[in-house]
Amino acid sequence: GDSVTQMEGPVTLSEEAFLTINCTYTATGYPSLFWYVQYPGEGLQLLLKATKADDKGSNKGFEATYRKETTSFHLEKGSVQVSDSAVYFCALSDLSGGSYIPTFGRGTSLIVHP
């Protein structure tokens, strides 16, 4: 079946540091890929998405590129802020058994220090 693997956290950075959170996937079909973010005490919200190979999703300074050849969708940000501290989930959506059932990674906690 489909699966998503994310790097384990927590990832701890100083403000203005460069961020990479790795995400790789396995899928039987041609999935869409997503990054969701969960701020403390809240539900998940979509951060960015990409629907086909070589697409780049971007939002709030975060970027991720759909790499079919390496089955990856790594999240990057050039300069993190304290307010980026949250849990980040990589996810895919694929047609499975006639339904588009999303598959989530386990989440990566990001802690940004001033």
Next chain:
Amino acid sequence: DVKVTQSSRYLVKRTGEKVFLECVQDMDHENMFWYRQDPGLGLRLIYFSYDVKMKEKGDIPEGYSVSREKKERFSLILESASTNQTSMYLCASSLSSGNTYNEQFFGPGTRLTVL
């Protein structure tokens, strides 16, 4: 602003009680989902529904049931709560338009403690 609301943010119940968690969305979405979120395990799908009165088991349906009598409302039921059901429960909804790129919209979560 689109919204998914859950009936309670925090809930404390006793072992053996019947527990209802309610979720309402105002976006006319066909699909609705219930997940539980536990540290180190990420999100695990309990049940989902792609239409009124339709339901499908997810990865961990044991000990849970669901009800979807109206399009906007999806209820999760714990018939007899147990301590291992202490968790954060997240509801989500999405459009169903025959493609894979529809994002999910999540509620704020209900933190359930079973004593």
